[in-house]
Amino acid sequence: MRRIAIINQKGGVGKTTTAANLGSALARLGRRVVLLDLDPQANLSLHLGTNLASGEPSTYDLLLGRETLADCLRDTTTAGLQLLPAHIDLSGAELELASAFGREILLREALDTWESASQEAHGEAPADYVILDCPPSLSLLSVNGLAAAHEVIVTLQTEFFALQGISKLVEVIQLIRRRINPALTVAGILPTLYDTRLRLAREVLAEIRRYFPGQVFSRPIRTNVKLAEAPSHGVSIFEYAPNSSGARDYLVPSRVHPGSFYALPQSPQQLKQLLMVAGFEKYFQIARCFRDEDLRADRQPEFTQIDIETSFLNRDSFFGLMEGLMAAIWKETLGIDLSPPFERVPYSEAIERYGTDRPDRRFGMELATISDIAEASGFKVFKGAIEKGGVARAIAGCSGSPISRSRLCRAPGAPSPAAHNAGPNRCKPLV
Numbered sequence: 001m002r003r004i005a006i007i008n009q010k011g012g013v014g015k016t017t018t019a020a021n022l023g024s025a026l027a028r029l030g031r032r033v034v035l036l037d038l039d040p041q042a043n044l045s046l047h048l049g050t051n052l053a054s055g056e057p058s059t060y061d062l063l064l065g066r067e068t069l070a071d072c073l074r075d076t077t078t079a080g081l082q083l084l085p086a087h088i089d090l091s092g093a094e095l096e097l098a099s100a101f102g103r104e105i106l107l108r109e110a111l112d113t114w115e116s117a118s119q120e121a122h123g124e125a126p127a128d129y130v131i132l133d134c135p136p137s138l139s140l141l142s143v144n145g146l147a148a149a150h151e152v153i154v155t156l157q158t159e160f161f162a163l164q165g166i167s168k169l170v171e172v173i174q175l176i177r178r179r180i181n182p183a184l185t186v187a188g189i190l191p192t193l194y195d196t197r198l199r200l201a202r203e204v205l206a207e208i209r210r211y212f213p214g215q216v217f218s219r220p221i222r223t224n225v226k227l228a229e230a231p232s233h234g235v236s237i238f239e240y241a242p243n244s245s246g247a248r249d250y251l252v253p254s255r256v257h258p259g260s261f262y263a264l265p266q267s268p269q270q271l272k273q274l275l276m277v278a279g280f281e282k283y284f285q286i287a288r289c290f291r292d293e294d295l296r297a298d299r300q301p302e303f304t305q306i307d308i309e310t311s312f313l314n315r316d317s318f319f320g321l322m323e324g325l326m327a328a329i330w331k332e333t334l335g336i337d338l339s340p341p342f343e344r345v346p347y348s349e350a351i352e353r354y355g356t357d358r359p360d361r362r363f364g365m366e367l368a369t370i371s372d373i374a375e376a377s378g379f380k381v382f383k384g385a386i387e388k389g390g391v392a393r394a395i396a397g398c399s400g401s402p403i404s405r406s407r408l409c410r411a412p413g414a415p416s417p418a419a420h421n422a423g424p425n426r427c428k429p430l431v
């Protein structure tokens with residue numbers, strides 16, 4: 001179970017937005033995720049549509065030892081994503097816990113207890129990720145977050161004061177490491193609210209990369225109004241605006257990072273090896289995937305694609321899969337029955353008949369042999385070739401009209417080329 005604290009003592013730098021959407025992205029990639037709201041302002045809870053009444057189980061009760069972690073958890077609208085919500089009561093926790101013994105590690109103990117109970121009962125961790133949304137301060141609550149976490153992500157707004165105060169944060173992380181949590185690592189620095197149009201933003205980003213060499217996420221989170229609007233609808237960006245740049249940006253850190261940050265939900269290679277050892281003779285994995293590549297001119301900006309991983313196939317199992325898939329898609333989307341198996345044309349035959357291995361069979365574009373015509377014609381180039389034992393071949397086209405077809409079709413009241421081809425004056429093949 002990876003425990004990640006999202007931290008920066010400044011407010012408004014995208015911590016809560018990152019916790020909500022990174023958590024949601026990971027849940028969508030098949031992980032079991034718990035988001036834990038450590039901020040008395042409860043922005044994360046509100047973002048995910050939870051507005052607690054006083055007295056309902058929250059982070060506050062967890063820290064005071066009044067409730068177990070499992071009792072505080074709530075489901076969200078995203079499968080696999082649970083929330084441990086906060087309430088404004090939490091602002092009193094600092095004072096109430098001021099003299100408590102071991103006050104810095106209360107959260108860690110609660111998480112440890114929850115994890116080991118699950119290990120004992122079910123033989124596995126209760127979640128794959130716990131993401132802690134820290135308050136905008138370096139108070140006892142943040143210290144609890146840092147003590148309970150294994151990793152931190154520092155969000156930095158790409159504006160002029162981005163690095164101001166950062167040395168204090170680094171100092172606190174080092175102190176926590178020395179005193180209470182030696183294994184704490186920095187998973188990455190995540191630049192946020194990046195305005196691609198501003199030179200200042202680019203300069204600050206370069207400055208951040210210089211300050212934290214090798215630790216900055218490969219791509220910043222761009223400023224995107226959809227990210228700011230999603231909380232008022234109580235859902236993550238993936239439900240609110242799945243095609244937005246905000247959704248795309250939060251999928252990227254959930255999947256890739258220099259080195260080995262968040263991996264894909266499963267490793268096809270490993271799975272394949274296991275299946276191979278287990279003696280399976282075929283393997284298909286058909287998954288709906290999120291696209292997170294850069295947009296390119298030649299690419300449609302669609303958000304999902306179907307990925308097919310296969311192994312140990314022979315030709316027929318491949319055809320069977322693709323034909324079944326195509327038939328299902330046509331039926332589902334267009335209501336058209338395609339009945340597999342489809343007609344198959346061997347490569348050599350396709351080349352022979354159509355001059356291409358991708359013939360469009362809707363049109364009569366079959367090649368015809370015209371050696372006799374060519375030989376009788378005055379074209380030396382054909383004649384020569386045929387005399388040397390070659391053949392002349394051509395695609396049947398229209399002829400027989402003194403006026404060119406394009407001119408015919410341009411005349412007022414003329415039928416469209418398609419109607420022309422279907423009518424009684426249909427072009428006759430040359431041969």
Ligand SMILES: Nc1ncnc2c1ncn2[C@@H]1O[C@H](COP(=O)(O)OP(=O)(O)O)[C@@H](O)[C@H]1O
Nearest residue numbers: 011012013014015016017193222223224227228
């Ligand atoms: N990439 C972004 N683009 C546009 N607005 C954003 C972005 N990230 C955060 N915001 C907005 O900025 C404000 C502060 O973000 P928030 O995540 O709450 O910061 P923090 O938790 O660090 O205080 C919120 O209103 C949020 O909706």
Ligand SMILES: [Mg+2]
Nearest residue numbers: 015016039043
């Ligand atoms: Mg916040």
